[in-house]
Amino acid sequence: MSQARLMDGTALARRIVEDTARQAADLTRRTGTQPCLATVLVGEDPASVTYVRMKQNRCRTAGIASRHVALPARTTTEELVATLRSLSADPAVHGILLQHPVGDHIDERAAFEAIAPEKDVDGVTFASFATMSFGLPGFVSCTPGGILRLLDAYDVDLTGKRAVVVGRSAILGKPVGMLLLARDATVTYCHSRTADLSAAVREADVVVAAVGRPRLIRGQDVKPGAVVVDAGYNPGNVGDVDFDSAVERASLITPVPGGVGPMTIATLLEQTVTAAARQLGV
Numbered sequence: 264m265s266q267a268r269l270m271d272g273t274a275l276a277r278r279i280v281e282d283t284a285r286q287a288a289d290l291t292r293r294t295g296t297q298p299c300l301a302t303v304l305v306g307e308d309p310a311s312v313t314y315v316r317m318k319q320n321r322c323r324t325a326g327i328a329s330r331h332v333a334l335p336a337r338t339t340t341e342e343l344v345a346t347l348r349s350l351s352a353d354p355a356v357h358g359i360l361l362q363h364p365v366g367d368h369i370d371e372r373a374a375f376e377a378i379a380p381e382k383d384v385d386g387v388t389f390a391s392f393a394t395m396s397f398g399l400p401g402f403v404s405c406t407p408g409g410i411l412r413l414l415d416a417y418d419v420d421l422t423g424k425r426a427v428v429v430g431r432s433a434i435l436g437k438p439v440g441m442l443l444l445a446r447d448a449t450v451t452y453c454h455s456r457t458a459d460l461s462a463a464v465r466e467a468d469v470v471v472a473a474v475g476r477p478r479l480i481r482g483q484d485v486k487p488g489a490v491v492v493d494a495g496y497n498p499g500n501v502g503d504v505d506f507d508s509a510v511e512r513a514s515l516i517t518p519v520p521g522g523v524g525p526m527t528i529a530t531l532l533e534q535t536v537t538a539a540a541r542q543l544g545v
């Protein structure tokens with residue numbers, strides 16, 4: 264069998280960011296206000312520092328202002344909630360991103376819920392999860408939203424397809440399953456307690472790997488012709504899919520890097536400009 268075609272997230276994300284930059288410039292010209300994303304980081308985990316910096320850099324190239332709030336690792340839930348409430352109330356801030364994970368001593372859910380839904384451009388609040396799941400207007404979780412955009416760009420028909428999502432986190436696995444369900448896929452969630460992961464994956468027409476375990480999904484478990492989305496992003500730019508073996512069986516596959524990662528940031532920027540437009544009343 265021939266090798267899978269690559270789903271090029273870098274190229275699609277570049278087009279989305281260019282469109283977003285035009286919209287940001289237009290909005291700035293019409294209102295005199297630049298769209299602004301606030302990024303909040305607790306602690307100094309090097310990977311998280313890098314991700315947040317990438318997001319800020321991409322904002323700058325798209326003409327979106329960013330404001331960074333760096334909090335010490337010992338920050339309490341109450342302090343973090345207070346910070347997010349004050350950003351939620353600040354009219355100069357249009358979108359808020361709280362970088363996950365925040366540390367075990369903090370109630371991450373309480374922190375997410377302190378983000379005003381109209382500024383939840385990362386799509387992490389209960390309100391966003393609900394609107395996304397019901398197909399109502401609102402903000403989608405960025406990585407899941409980016410994954411669906413990528414599948415659409417490659418004309419992947421999801422209707423009636425068996426989709427297996429490996430992982431069920433609040434910002435990735437669970438919401439991507441809801442988006443696939445909304446597109447009439449038959450969705451199975453797998454997680455750390457799944458009895459036979461290989462058996463589940465072997466049945467999948469579409470696999471989304473969102474685990475955080477390097478190369479967990481192997482080519483031998485990929486159904487020939489399946490579509491494979493690797494959302495994993497492990498140290499050393501390694502995905503959750505064993506690319507070299509999976510590329511031999513899949514029909515379409517995302518590379519790491521250059522697949523899902525850039526789509527996440529493109530979705531974040533796009534939703535920030537949408538949030539700003541709504542808040543500025545245009």
Ligand SMILES: NC(=O)C1=CN([C@@H]2O[C@H](COP(=O)(O)OP(=O)(O)OC[C@H]3O[C@@H](n4cnc5c(N)ncnc54)[C@H](OP(=O)(O)O)[C@@H]3O)[C@@H](O)[C@H]2O)C=CC1
Nearest residue numbers: 406430431432435454455473474475494495496523524527
């Ligand atoms: N490219 C991007 O933009 C982004 C990439 N990521 C990447 O995606 C991956 C997942 O991130 P995230 O969802 O935040 O991670 P979490 O650690 O929050 O969740 C991991 C999920 O995988 C499940 N899991 C763990 N081990 C296994 C296993 N051996 N078999 C089956 N399931 C397992 C867990 O199950 P259980 O629920 O039972 O514990 C959990 O549901 C990471 O590599 C992360 O870096 C994350 C966000 C954005």
Ligand SMILES: Nc1nc(=O)c2c([nH]1)NC[C@@H]1CN(c3ccc(C(=O)N[C@@H](CCC(=O)O)C(=O)O)cc3)C=[N+]21
Nearest residue numbers: 314361362363364385405496520521522524525527528
């Ligand atoms: N609240 C929250 N929302 C997130 O969206 C979120 C988060 N927390 N915590 C951490 C993860 C990780 N994440 C990535 C985003 C882009 C790339 C990305 O663009 N990667 C490039 C490579 C970039 C490079 O390494 O040069 C690629 O895959 O091609 C990777 C990882 C978002 N996350």
